[in-house]
Amino acid sequence: MASASPRTDTSADGDIDDKTPAFHDNQGMVVSNPSERSRDQKTLRRLAQNREAARKSRLRKKAYVQQLESSRMQLTQLEQDLQRARQQGKYISSTGDQSQSLSGNGALAFDAEYARWLEDHTRRANELRGAVNAHAGDAELRIIIDGLLTHYDDIYRIKAEAAKADVFHILSGMWKTPAERCFLWLGGFRSSELLKLLMVKLEPLTEHQMIAITNLQQSAQQAEDALSQGMEALQQSLADTLAGSLAQSNSAGNVASYMGQMAMAMGKLGTLENFICQADNLRKQTFQQLHRILTTRQSARAVIAINDYFSRLRALSSLWLARPRE
Template sequence: MADVSAMTDTSTDVDTDDKNLRYLNSLTLGATSDASDKTRDQKTLRRLSQNREAARKSRLRKKAYVQQLESSRMKLTQLEQELQRARQQGIYVSSSGDQSQAMSGNGALAFDVEYARWLEEHNRRTNELRGAVSSHAGDGELRIIVDGILAHYDELFKIKADAAKADVFHILSGMWKTPAERCFLWLGGFRSSELLKLLINQLEPLTDQQSLAINNLQQSSQLAEDALSQGIESLQQSLAETLAGSLGPSGSSGNVANYMGQMAMAMGKLGTLEGFILQADNLRQRMLQQMHRILTTRQSARALLAIGDYFARLRALSSLWLARPRE
C-alpha cells in the first residue's frame, strides 16, 4: 500500500508539472503575440503619424499657394485702383489704342496694369485658338484667330514702346514679368533665336524649304541679338567711364562744372537705352511675322500655342516657387 501511495504521489506531481509547463508555454506564446501586436501597432501608429504630417504639409502648401494667388489678385486690384486715381489726376494711361502720348508720373504702374490686361486678353485668345485646333476647325477660321493673336502681339510692342519713353529702366529690368520669366529676359523680352530653337521640334514635319527658312531666320536673329548685346555692353562701359571721370575732390567751381558736364554726358548716353529696347522689340516682332509667312496656317497655330504654353509654364513655375513651404 505504501508503494501504491508513492506511485500515486509521483503521478500527481508529473501531471502538475505538465500543467505548469503548458501554462508557462501559453504565457510565453501570449507574450510573444502581445509583443508582435505591439510592434504592428507601433508601425501602424508611425505610418498614421507620417500620413498626418504629410497631409498637414500638403494643406500648408495649398494654403500658401491660395494665399499667394489671393495676394496677386489683391495687388492687381490695388494697381487698378491706383491707375484709376492716376487717370483722374490727368496722368496718361490709354486703353483705347491711342498710345502716342508718353506716360508720366506713374508710368511704370500704368504699364503694369496695361500689361496685366494684355496678358488676360492674350490668354483668352490662346484658349480660343486651342479650342479651334482641337475641334479641327478649317484653315479660314484658324487664320482669323492666328492673325488676331499676331496683331495682339503688335499691340504689346506699342505699349512697351510708350512705357520705355516714360521709364526705360522698368522695361529693361523686367519687373513686370514673373521671377522665372526674368531668368530668360533679354532687353525687356524673349530672345527670338532661343524661342525658335524651342519651336522647331513642335513644328515638325517641315518641308526642306521650311526647315531652311526657319534655320536662316534663327541664325539672322542670333546675329542681330549679338550685335545689340555688344552695343549694350559698350554703352555700359562708356557710361561707367563717364561717371568715373567726374570722381574726385569737390568744392571748387571747376570741379562742380566738370561734374555737371560729366552727368550731362551720362544722361545723353542713357537716352540711347530706349533705342535698344525698340530695336529688340522690332526684332521680336519681325520674327513672329516671318515665322507666320514661312509656316502654314495650321503650323502657325501650333507655334503660337507652343509659345503661349512655354510662357504660361514659366509663370506657373514662378507661382509654385513663391508659394513653396519655407521650413
C-alpha cells in the same frame, strides 16, 4: 606900453607852439612826418579792402556750396516721392489715349496695361486652341492668328510708350515673373531661343521649312549679338563717364566738370530706349517671317506652343514663391 609888451610876446609864442608840430629833443624821441602818416593810412585802407574782398569771396563760395547741397537734397526728395507714388498710386483705366495713362502713372500704368493685355492674349490663345481641337478650317484659323499677331503689335507699342516714361522698368523686366526674368533679354525674350524650341515642337517640317527656319534663327542670333555688343559698349562708355566725374575737391571748377559729365551720362542713357525698340522690332519681324514660312495650322501650333511655354514659366514662378520655407 613897456609893461604890456612882455605879455604880448608871451601870447604870440604860445600861439606858434600850438600850430607847429612838436619836435622832440635828442633824448630818443622820433619826429613825426606828415608824408609817412599818409602812406600808413593808404596801406591800412588797402589791407581793409583786401580783407573785405576775401570775406565776400568766402561768403559767395559758402552760398554756392549750400545751393549745391540744397539741390542735391531736393533731387533725393523728388526720387523718394516718385518711388512712394509708384508704390502707393493706383491705376485708373481709361478708354482714351493710352499714352496719357502711361505718362501719368509710369511703371504702375504699364504693369496694369500689361496685365490686361496678358489676360486678353490668354483668352485669344485659348480660342485658337479650341478652334484647332475642333478641326476648324484654315480660313477661320487664319483670322484668329492674324488677330493674335496684331495683339502682339499692341504690346510692342505699349512698351515703347512706357520706355519713354521709365526705361529702366522695362529693361529690368520687373513687370514679368521671376522665372521669366531669368531668360530676359533687353526687355523681352530672345527670338533665336524660341525658334529652337519651335523647330522641335512643329515637327514634321519639310526640308525647305527646316532650312528657312534655321536661316531665320541664325539671322536673329546675329542681330541679337549685335544689339548685345552695343549694349555692352554703352555700359562701358557710361561707366567711364561716371568714373571721370569723381572728384576729391568741391572747387567750382570740379563742380562744373561734374555737371558736364553727368549731362553726357544722361545723353547716353537716352539710347537705352532705342535698344529696347530695336529688340522689340527684331522680335516682331522674326515672328512675322516665321508665320510666312509655316502653314496656317503650323502657325496655330506655334502660337499655342509659345503661349504654353510662357504660361509654364509664370506657373513655375508661382510655385517657387509658394514653396514651403523652414
